[in-house]
Amino acid sequence: MHKPERVPTPPNVQLTGPYDSMRDYVNALEATGRLLRIKAMDQDRYEATGFAYRLVDKFGFNDAPAFLVEKMKVDGQWMTGPILANIYGPWDTEAMGYGVEHVTTDRREMYRAAVDKLVGLADRNGHWQPIAPVRVEDGNAPCKEVRIEGSDVDILKYPWLKCNPADGGRYINSGAVIFQDPELGRNMGTYRCQVKSATRIAMNPEVGQHGHIFLMAAKGRGERSIKAAVVLGTDPITWAMSCSKVSHLGQDEYEMAGAFRGKPVELVKCETSDILVPAHAEMVIEGEIPLTDTEEEGPHAEMYGYLGRKREANFYMDIQAITHRREPWFFNNHTGVLRGFHTAAMDAWATLAYKQSIRSLVAIHTLGEAPGICVASINKRFAGDGLAAGQQISASNIMAKVTIIVDQDVDVLNPAQWLHAVGSRWQPDPATLIIPHARATFLEPSAVHPRVVSKIIIDATKQFPAEGGPANWPAVSRELLEASCPEVFELVDEKWPEYWQDWGSSEFASPRS
Incomplete structure (x- = not known):
């Protein structure tokens, strides 16, 4: 295992969100000591996967740090990244992503602060006010810095990983898949995408998921294919909307992202369709999904930590264009191992919904x-x-x-x-x-x-x-302590560094870190 290293703080870093891009957010993680930078990993030996598991073993699911690998060995080739992982894992990053002021290292409090902020944005009926996205000129859009079409398309040259030995192949597992429908509107959802060839990826929207509903609606109208876009590396809030059920069918995830961001998501038009995609994304894969043909896909390790089933007949997309930033950054979601997106919006939604x-x-x-x-x-x-x-x-x-x-x-x-x-x-x-x-x-x-x-x-x-409970419950010992000595924890917190001064380690220097 290569030794992680810290790098100097980049200049002009926005330390708290909402962010316009994944890149701005990752720079903030690094500037605040929340990102490990690793020179190289050999994924042909599943080194990144093993490292992800070991991080959880050592730190716990909600405390394991984000990490960045500068280059990765994939299918016998060393590919340049960076390849990012667990960037949405630690709970305190929720506060950064959603723009909570005064972010601390008390991770539970920071997650709670993010949930409370989002609950506070809702109206008296428990609803968020959508903010419509805005279309911008694509001339200066970061996601359009490099444009590839036709015979130049080759999805294999990018560092998509086979994360588990039993997976059916290399996967794009952090893509926001965009569909547009004349009746249903627009949908953005996250579905596993298996890399099948230089110009084809298989896709797995399950029955009942919004993406599957959109595909079946088009097929029901007699359409033979549907245009789609797979967007990689969006800002943290837009990505969370793609991964969660905060938006119901017919509700635009871009509008919900705008509600949480407090400003519109900026969009540009695809090269080969009228689909609008986030301008500040790292990469956009454009293509067409046949509705009259399928092929096998999977298996793939899923969120429960178990191997998901192989599908004998699944949708696939023929790639027609790829646009991306110069030297794009890649986020790999180690599904079932690490936390893949910020979940505060889901808890905020549940709080408001169930309070009804x-x-x-x-x-x-x-x-x-x-x-x-x-x-x-x-x-x-x-x-x-x-x-x-x-x-x-x-x-x-x-x-x-x-x-x-x-x-x-x-x-x-x-x-x-x-x-x-x-x-x-x-x-x-x-x-x-x-x-x-x-x-x-x-x-x-x-x-x-x-x-x-x-x-x-x-x-x-x-x-x-x-x-059937007791007539009188015994008093809780901690509550008795706090009632009798209300200043006790303030005293202990104040003296905490003093207690550990001869310990020889700074690991416990903060009482609630």
């Missing part, structure tokens, strides 16, 4: 490191509130196979706290509800029948006597 039906809701979080687990805190007032809240969440959150409800004094972002609540406050009988048959995501590895699972709701709130 769960008035007592305080906070909600779906775990990235353990897909299938959702934790929510409530201000419990009546017997039955916990299970009722859990039923609301479980019924509409297709990912929530395990829904855990805790009291408002428990931090849903802190596994130590909500696991402690499960261990100390939960009584499996009667504070549990099992749902034998429920909808599941198509990626669910434990499903015996496709898209069908059982679910469990755990009410880990303090049970009232009417629910």
Whole structure:
């Protein structure tokens, strides 16, 4: 393994967002010591993949740093990058991406600050005000600095990785796929794209996903093909909109990105179609998807950390043009290993949506490191509130196979706290509800029948006597300490560096880093 190194802070770096480009954001990561720069890695030996796993082993899923590899060995060739990974992994980068002021190294607080900011942008009905994108001239657009068409197209010369030995091949796994439809409007979604040849990539929009709906709509009208664009390296917020379900069918992801950015996304027209793409992207791959022909695609390691299925018949796109920045930067999403995008918008959306039906809701979080687990805190007032809240969440959150409800004094972002609540406050009988048959995501590895699972709701709130709980709960020791000695943690935080001065390591120099 090559030793990561720090580089001097680049001049004129914008330290907090919203950013207009992925490149501006990555420069900020590096300027603030949040990016490891590595000279070279041999991906033919799966070095980058192994490094990604080891980062999570050493630092944890939400604390593993971003890294940049200057050149990578791919299919026997050394290819120049940079190739980026885990740039959306550490929780404090959410605050940077969404423009929170006074970003600190307290990662849970920074993630919470990002969620709170986005919740605060909504109107009184819990809706965000869309900001329409704007079309700009393409003459100076960064994504148009290099234009390649016709026989010069060769997608193989770029450093797309085969991340796992069982994958069907090299994959473009960080592309925002853009469709435009005369009836449905515009859609941007993220679907795995397998590199099949110099001029062809296979694509996997699953049944029910918006991209698949757009393709079927065109096919239903008798169209034989549909134009598409795969955009690489957009700004962090636009990328998050591509990866999440914040926008519903028929709602423009560019407009939602504008709502969170506080300004429009700038777009330019593709070379071979009328599709509009982000002007500040790193690369745009343009092409045409036949609707009357398919070919095999996959398998590919998926978000649960298990190998996704091989598709015998899937869509593919014949590439007609590629435009990109000079010396483009490439982001590889190590799917199922690292966090692939900023998720604060999803938690903000869930908070606002569920508060419509769960008035007592305080906070909600779906775990990235353990897909299938959702934790929510409530201000419990009546017997039955916990299970009722859990039923609301479980019924509409297709990912929530395990829904855990805790009291408002428990931090849903802190596994130590909500696991402690499960261990100390939960009584499996009667504070549990099992749902034998429920909808599941198509990626669910434990499903015996496709898209069908059982679910469990755990009410880990303090049970009232009417629910079978004790008449009087014992006092919480930490709360007693804080009540009796309210200055104790301020004292300890103030003296923290002093405690460690003879330790010989700066790792623990900050009490909450």
